[in-house]
Amino acid sequence: MLVLIAASLALFWWRFRKVLFIIRGSRPTPDFEVAPWGPRIRDFLWEVAAQGKVIRQRPLPGLAHAFVFWGFCAFALITGNHLASAFGARFLSPAGGFGRFYFTFVALWAVAVAISIAGLFVRRFVVRPKWLGPVSPESGFIAFLIFVLMVTYLAGMGVAEDSLAGKATWWTHTLALLIFLPLIPHTKHLHLVLSPVTVFLKREGFSRIPPLAGDEDFGLDTGKDVTRIDAMQAFSCVECGRCTEHCPAYNTGKVLNPKEIVLGVRSYLNEFGPAHEAALLGKHISEEAAFQCTTCGGCEFQCPVGIQHLPMIIGLRRGAVNTGKWEDEYGTKLFLNLERNGNALGFAASERQKFIEKNALPLYDGTQEYCLWLGCMGSYDPQGREIVLALARVLRHMGVTFGVLRKEKCTGDPARRLGNDLAFSQVAEANIETLRGAKVGKMVSICPHCVRTIGTDWREFGASFEIEHHSELLARLEPRLPAAEASRPTTVYHDPCYLGRYRNIYEEPRAVAAHAGTLVEAPRARERSFCCGAGGGQMFLGEEKGKRVNVTRVEELVGTGAEVIGTACPFCQTMFRDALGVVTQSPPKLLDIAQMVAASLPAEVPKTPS
Ligand code: SF4
Ligand code: SF4
Numbered sequence: 001m002l003v004l005i006a007a008s009l010a011l012f013w014w015r016f017r018k019v020l021f022i023i024r025g026s027r028p029t030p031d032f033e034v035a036p037w038g039p040r041i042r043d044f045l046w047e048v049a050a051q052g053k054v055i056r057q058r059p060l061p062g063l064a065h066a067f068v069f070w071g072f073c074a075f076a077l078i079t080g081n082h083l084a085s086a087f088g089a090r091f092l093s094p095a096g097g098f099g100r101f102y103f104t105f106v107a108l109w110a111v112a113v114a115i116s117i118a119g120l121f122v123r124r125f126v127v128r129p130k131w132l133g134p135v136s137p138e139s140g141f142i143a144f145l146i147f148v149l150m151v152t153y154l155a156g157m158g159v160a161e162d163s164l165a166g167k168a169t170w171w172t173h174t175l176a177l178l179i180f181l182p183l184i185p186h187t188k189h190l191h192l193v194l195s196p197v198t199v200f201l202k203r204e205g206f207s208r209i210p211p212l213a214g215d216e217d218f219g220l221d222t223g224k225d226v227t228r229i230d231a232m233q234a235f236s237c238v239e240c241g242r243c244t245e246h247c248p249a250y251n252t253g254k255v256l257n258p259k260e261i262v263l264g265v266r267s268y269l270n271e272f273g274p275a276h277e278a279a280l281l282g283k284h285i286s287e288e289a290a291f292q293c294t295t296c297g298g299c300e301f302q303c304p305v306g307i308q309h310l311p312m313i314i315g316l317r318r319g320a321v322n323t324g325k326w327e328d329e330y331g332t333k334l335f336l337n338l339e340r341n342g343n344a345l346g347f348a349a350s351e352r353q354k355f356i357e358k359n360a361l362p363l364y365d366g367t368q369e370y371c372l373w374l375g376c377m378g379s380y381d382p383q384g385r386e387i388v389l390a391l392a393r394v395l396r397h398m399g400v401t402f403g404v405l406r407k408e409k410c411t412g413d414p415a416r417r418l419g420n421d422l423a424f425s426q427v428a429e430a431n432i433e434t435l436r437g438a439k440v441g442k443m444v445s446i447c448p449h450c451v452r453t454i455g456t457d458w459r460e461f462g463a464s465f466e467i468e469h470h471s472e473l474l475a476r477l478e479p480r481l482p483a484a485e486a487s488r489p490t491t492v493y494h495d496p497c498y499l500g501r502y503r504n505i506y507e508e509p510r511a512v513a514a515h516a517g518t519l520v521e522a523p524r525a526r527e528r529s530f531c532c533g534a535g536g537g538q539m540f541l542g543e544e545k546g547k548r549v550n551v552t553r554v555e556e557l558v559g560t561g562a563e564v565i566g567t568a569c570p571f572c573q574t575m576f577r578d579a580l581g582v583v584t585q586s587p588p589k590l591l592d593i594a595q596m597v598a599a600s601l602p603a604e605v606p607k608t609p610s
Contacts, residue, residue, distance in 0.1 A: 001086040004178050011182030016193070019185060019235050025274030029227040030213035032203060044200045047306065054304045057242065061123055064116035068146065071113035072192075078106050078153070079177065086174070094157075107154060114150040117143050131241030131250075133259070138187045145183075148176045191238040191305050198236040199306035203229060206502060207297040207310040211460040212318075212421060219318025219419060221325075223268060223276035230315075231274065233307040234265040243299030243309060248531040248553075249292045253546025256289040258299035258309045265312065281320055290316040291330045294549065295417050295536030296497040301527060314536075317419030331418040334540040338423045342409035342430070344376045344540060349407065352379040356404060359389055364403030366439045370395075372402045373445040373454070373467065376410050377570035383577065384570035387446045390598035391470050397601050398477050402444070407434055411453040418537035425461070428453075432463045443467040446594065448498035448569050449535065469499055470594055471568050475508035484516045484600040489589070491517030491596070492562035494553070494576070495529035496569035509593050513566045516596040520560050530556065534571035550575035554583045564589045566596065 034040070046052040051066035081092040092099040121143045124132060152173035159165040184192055203210065212219065220226065241259055249256040264285035272278055281287040290313055299309040320326035337346035352374070356363075364371045372392070377384030395402050409431050412424035431454075435443075443465055445451050451469045458465070493513045499505045506526050513519060524530045533539075533549025554576050557565050565588050567573045573592060580587040591599075 001083075001174075004174075005083065008178040008181045012185055015182070015185040016190075019190065019194075022269050022274045023228055023231045023235065026226050026228045026231040026269075027224065027275065029203070029210075029229040030217070031210040032201075032227075032229060034201070039204070040200050043202075043306075044196070047199050047304070048196045057302055057304075061120060064119045067109075067112045067116040068120070071109040071116075071150075074106050074109040075149075075153075077102065082173065082177075103157065107157060110150040110153045114147055114154075117146045117150070121147075129241070129245070131244035131259075133239065133241060133244075136188075136239075138183070142180070142183060142187065142189055145176045145180045149173060149180070152176065188237065188239045191236050194232060194236040195238070195305035198232050201229065201232070202306040203308055203311060205456070207295065207300050207308070209314050209416065209457065210311055218322035219320075219421075220280055220312065220315035221319030221323050222279055223272050223274065225315070225319060226265065226269065226274070226280070229308075230265060230312060231269055233305075233312075234262055234269060236305045237262045237266065237307060238305055239263070240304065242302040242304065243307075246298035246302050246528065248294055248296055248298065248533060248549045249289075251530075252549050252552050254289070254292040255286055255545065256292040258293075258313070261285060261289065261309065261313060261316075262307055279325075281316060281325075285316065287316075287320060287327065290320070291326075291418075291541070292538075292545075293536050294497075294531045294533055294538050296531035297501040298497070298528075298531065301501050314417060314419060317417075318421060319419070321419035322421055326419075330541060331415075331420065331537055334414055334418070334537065335420055335423050338410055338412075338415055338427055342427060343380060344410045344414055345380045347380045352408070353406075355379065355385060359392075361388075361392060362401075362403045364405055364438055364440065366441075368401040368403040369442065370400065370402040370473075371435075371438070371440045371443045372404050373443050373447075373450055374404055374408055375445055375447040375450040375570070377574070378446055379408065381570060381574065383573055384446070387570055387573070387592040387594050390592065391446055391474075391594040393598045393601065393604070394474065394477070394481075394594060398480060400473075400477070405434060405438060405440075409434075411450045412457070413449040413453040414537035414540055416453065416457055417535070418541075424457075428458050428463075429461055432458060432461055435463075435465060440465065444470055444473050446470050446568075446570060446592065448496050448503065449571065452498050452502050469503065469505060469508075469568070471499065471505060471509035471512055474512045474593060474597060478511055478515050478597075481515055481597060482601065488516060488518045489563035490520050490561070491564040491566045492520050492522050492557050492560045493525075493566040493568075493593075494522065494532070494557060494572055495526055496567070496572050497529065497531050497535055499568055500529055501527055509566070509568045512593040513596060516600045517564055517566065520562050522557055522560055524556065532569075532572040532575040534575045539571055539575070548579065548582075550579040551582055554579035558584050558588065562588055564591055564596070566591060566593055568593050 051069055054065050055062035081090055084090050092102060094100055094103050124139055152169045156169040184190055243258040244250050247258050268280060268284040293313045295310060334344055337344055374388055378388040409427040412427040415423035448469055451467050454465055454467045491513050493510055510519060530553050531549055532553055565576060573590060576590055
């Protein structure tokens with residue numbers, strides 16, 4: 001027994017120490033602090049101990065997985081006792097009071113684990129959802145070992161220990177255990193050991209882009225740039241494919257598969273070890289894939305082991321763009337627009353000025369309640385301008401004072417997410433100076449991307465502006481709005497990624513949309529909402545491969561039969577407008593929530609000239 005246990009532990013350690021060596025040899029994570037502990041403990045209890053995320057997002061397989069996990073926890077004492085019994089050092093006896101209870105308690109878990117693992121086996125090898133990837137014989141073998149462990153435990157309870165059957169079950173159980181242990185670090189079951197730590201130590205914030213650590217930091221260019229958190233996350237991937245299942249790029253035939261990005265980092269580290277100088281993009285990770293991401297956050301939201309894809313994917317883009325190694329097709333035109341005109345659409349700033357004057361939008365002078373941030377879409381895009389004017393009309397009607405800035409540049413969102421930190425910092429810092437000069441207090445914007453970038457990304461320049469999305473403001477005003485018409489069109493509301501998953505705002509826009517319409521839900525809604533395809537700079541790149549993301553989403557929204565498609569993001573609206581013509585001959589109305597509310601107001605009486 002000693003030899004067998006030693007061999008099993010040695011094989012475990014032989015591989016596990018290599019993984020530890022790679023993680024410890026990687027760069028310390030510059031933006032990382034363990035404190036505050038509260039949210040980490042809360043996430044650990046919910047995601048690991050309670051398996052809340054796994055169950056909530058995939059109830060049936062999630063519950064099966066949770067039973068296996070909880071069963072393993074219950075079995076820890078029994079396993080220790082089992083191995084100790086080989087040396088006459090058993091500390092739990094079925095004859096004792098606690099022992100009798102505990103053996104029976106664990107027997108119930110053994111039944112639950114055996115049924116669950118059999119169910120998971122059927123799902124993986126018979127049902128075979130496509131995002132699980134190719135059939136994995138190692139998964140089948142591990143499932144078999146777990147099943148054997150449970151069955152032999154149950155069988156051992158019904159036979160005398162020193163009988164032939166008793167000895168056979170004891171040895172089968174022991175051998176299954178000793179084979180299982182070294183397989184853990186050699187397979188994706190390494191997550192059993194790593195993922196509780198990964199979940200506890202994940203970076204703070206959702207899809208947060210870490211600030212660069214000084215002038216020598218360009219993002220994820222070579223293995224030297226991979227941080228310990230990145231390495232630990234790469235080795236924690238359980239290859240469940242939840243990220244793949246929800247990825248709009250993968251689901252529309254692009255090269256990108258978020259799971260493969262994570263596994264690509266793992267393969268790179270396995271081949272080269274930590275802190276190697278070879279480029280990350282290339283053999284193990286495709287550059288094309290990295291630039292197909294819409295930054296929708298679906299992958300990161302779904303991952304059950306705390307892997308944060310966005311810092312990885314945007315880190316890879318940064319590594320390519322900041323070092324000038326990327327293909328010119330990825331954003332050159334956008335970057336030039338930002339540099340020359342200060343906005344993503346490439347218009348002269350005077351066009352914005354004309355729009356403000358023509359529509360008599362008041363200028364912000366510090367006395368108004370809100371600074372209305374227009375953003376590139378609200379300043380230059382005809383449809384975006386309509387949304388701004390609708391919001392302005394509602395605010396005026398409700399007596400909410402606001403003003404717009406004389407000058408605005410792009411927040412830098414698309415440049416930031418395409419990996420161009422220089423272009424991002426130039427526009428962001430210019431805007432921060434303008435806002436500080438105008439002594440801006442509260443801000444509101446029609447664009448969730450602007451809200452995210454101003455409220456979160458700009459913090460690394462020391463800015464802390466109070467900004468909210470117009471759905472939040474309108475939801476507060478909604479109870480005071482005049483009653484809408486009795487006959488309300490059916491309306492399907494599309495959750496924009498940067499408002500839903502990024503900001504956790506789901507109810508407010510629905511409350512506003514429900515004021516003017518009767519809500520129906522799309523099959524993928526709220527935190528599972530499917531991207532419109534514009535984010536992460538994709539709006540300015542143009543999709544080349546596969547089916548268009550916006551067409552896929554619009555087909556789903558049109559399929560609900562709603563008379564109105566409701567949006568709360570000017571990017572979504574533009575993407576849907578483009579797709580509606582392709583999808584249907586008789587498109588439903590496409591309205592932002594501000595336009596819905598504005599349409600329900602009494603008609604404005606034109607002012608008569610004095
Ligand atoms: S952020 Fe969205 S588009 Fe990008 S990899 Fe994740 S799921 Fe796919
Ligand atoms: S990255 Fe997360 S969600 Fe994707 S396959 Fe790995 S464990 Fe599953």
